[in-house]
């Protein structure tokens with residue numbers, strides 16, 4: 001029996017990258033997983049690879065109606081959601097001087113508003129059952145900042161503030177809320193960043209390389225499990241030593 005046997009989990013942005021790896025890690029521990037992504041076919045394809053009756057669901061996590069519909073559909077299919085991983089995110093590069101308001105707003109909507117929308121939608125069921133896990137994928141850039149990433153770092157820092165505040169509200173009711181702040185992880189998102197920026201970033205890392213997606217998974221499994229019950233509003237940092245806290 002895995003440590004998540006019987007648990008029902010929803011992972012956003014699980015059509016590829018870190019989210020896909022986390023979905024696989026949760027399923028390997030016995031969870032039934034809903035794979036949420038923008039594209040239904042992609043979500044279905046990932047779900048089809050997972051054990052335990054996984055399903056795919058399509059939604060744009062920045063859209064309130066789509067989030068409500070997707071989470072209702074998963075709750076109807078599974079009978080509830082015990083753990084939510086807010087992983088969906090985007091990344092672009094622009095200096096503040098050159099950044100359009102549209103780009104700023106889109107970043108905040110996808111990377112921060114989504115965390116509010118998805119968390120708010122799953123919380124009533126978790127609070128009613130007196131058990132829940134919300135795991136928010138922030139970033140080490142929220143803690144350190146980076147040139148041409150002010151919008152991204154601001155959204156991800158907002159995720160940490162949201163995590164801590166919501167953790168206060170629900171910890172005594174059996175629901176834990178925590179954040180993970182990965183360093184660079186070798187995914188499509190990372191590879192789309194200009195190469196000079198990436199080389200500079202890797203040169204700052206004591207470990208000297210980006211993470212593999214599998215290296216983020218154990219932290220998510222811990223926070224989703226019964227064993228993670230005493231982590232409240234924490235930020236866990238699989239970051240290759242970039243920030244040692």
Ligand SMILES: NC(=O)c1ccc[n+]([C@@H]2O[C@H](COP(=O)([O-])OP(=O)(O)OC[C@H]3O[C@@H](n4cnc5c(N)ncnc54)[C@H](O)[C@@H]3O)[C@@H](O)[C@H]2O)c1
Nearest residue numbers: 013015016017018038060061087088089139184185187189
């Ligand atoms: N890769 C890194 O170096 C790194 C480092 C720290 C944090 N992160 C964070 O980890 C998370 C996953 O990143 P990744 O590297 O796997 O990225 P990725 O681009 O490989 O995957 C992101 C997934 O999210 C989905 N997605 C994007 N916008 C969406 C939306 N509006 N609604 C629903 N789904 C959406 C995409 O379709 C994609 O499948 C992100 O929140 C990212 O900011 C990544």
